Amino acid sequence: MKPLSFLLVIILTGCAHNPVSLSQDVTLVPWHSTEAIGSVRFPADSDSGDVEFCVAKNVVNSSVTFSDSANSFFGAFTGNYYQTTDSETSGGGSVIQHASEKGVIAVGVTSYEVSSLIKRFVRFKLTAKPRQYEFENIEQVQANSGAAPNTGFQPVGAFTGANPDLALEALEKIVADIDRCRES
Numbered sequence: 001m002k003p004l005s006f007l008l009v010i011i012l013t014g015c016a017h018n019p020v021s022l023s024q025d026v027t028l029v030p031w032h033s034t035e036a037i038g039s040v041r042f043p044a045d046s047d048s049g050d051v052e053f054c055v056a057k058n059v060v061n062s063s064v065t066f067s068d069s070a071n072s073f074f075g076a077f078t079g080n081y082y083q084t085t086d087s088e089t090s091g092g093g094s095v096i097q098h099a100s101e102k103g104v105i106a107v108g109v110t111s112y113e114v115s116s117l118i119k120r121f122v123r124f125k126l127t128a129k130p131r132q133y134e135f136e137n138i139e140q141v142q143a144n145s146g147a148a149p150n151t152g153f154q155p156v157g158a159f160t161g162a163n164p165d166l167a168l169e170a171l172e173k174i175v176a177d178i179d180r181c182r183e184s
Contacts, residue, residue, distance in 0.1 A: 018160045026168070028158050036155035037164055039136040042175045047130045049182025052099045055128050058177040059108035063092035064121045066141045068150035088152065090141075091123060103129035111143075112170040114163055119143040122167050123153060126174075133175050140167055 022028070022037070029038035067087035074081050091109055098105040109123040125137040139153040140162075156167045 019158060020160055020164060022158060022164060022168070026158075029155070031155050031157065035158040036162075037138050037158060037167070039134060040138070040168060040171065041135075042133045042172060044129070044131050044133060044175075044182075045179040046182045049184075051128050051130065051178075051182065052096065052104045054178045054181035055104045055106050055126065056095055057181055058174055059095050059106050059126060060110075061091060061093055061095045061106075061108045063089050064109055064123070064141065064143075065089045066121070066143055066145075066150050066152065068145045068148060070145075070147055070149040072147065086150070088150075090152065097125075103127060108174070110170045110174060112163075112166045114166065120163070120167070121153075122156070122170055124171065128178065133178070135171050138167065138171070 019034075023040075025041040027038040027040070028035040030036075065087055067085050069083050069085050071086060072081065072083040093107075095106045095108055096104060097107055104127070106126045106128065107124070108126060109121055111119060111121045113119050120140045120142050122138065122140045124135045124139075127134045127136070138156050140156050141153045142150065144150070156162055156164050158164055
């Protein structure tokens with residue numbers, strides 16, 4: 001039974017590593033045997049408005065708690081299922097790291113949902129200049145990985161199982177909110 005389960009996991013994992021096509025403004029970096037998002041740039045729709053104020057208003061850096069139940073087990077004698085949950089909290093703190101006439105450097109976290117059961121948090125460093133936004137150090141973690149160990153924040157893989165398109169959409173929403181603030 002174990003060899004069959006192992007084979008099934010390998011087949012499903014192989015399907016999850018199909019490369020995806022991303023925009024030209026995405027820089028990929030080597031990561032394990034594949035690639036991950038290194039950075040992404042978005043043009044600013046407005047060059048007016050207070051960049052620092054709008055970044056501070058629309059970027060949050062709240063702490064994130066992620067968990068798993070990898071240590072759960074069935075009792076050998078009772079047959080009862082004993083669910084143990086491990087959780088860890090990461091992040092939080094100031095949003096604005098540096099501000100000058102050249103732009104604003106900020107750190108933050110956002111989230112997206114793959115489905116009603118799968119939520120992921122994305123953390124990043126944002127450099128906001130008058131005409132461009134650049135996100136770097138982009139990493140994600142699944143809120144609850146279930147029976148699989150949750151290893152914490154990892155780079156966003158450039159393959160289908162990592163959902164890089166959804167992570168980039170979450171970052172693009174932050175850009176749209178900052179631009180809307182700058183225009184008002």
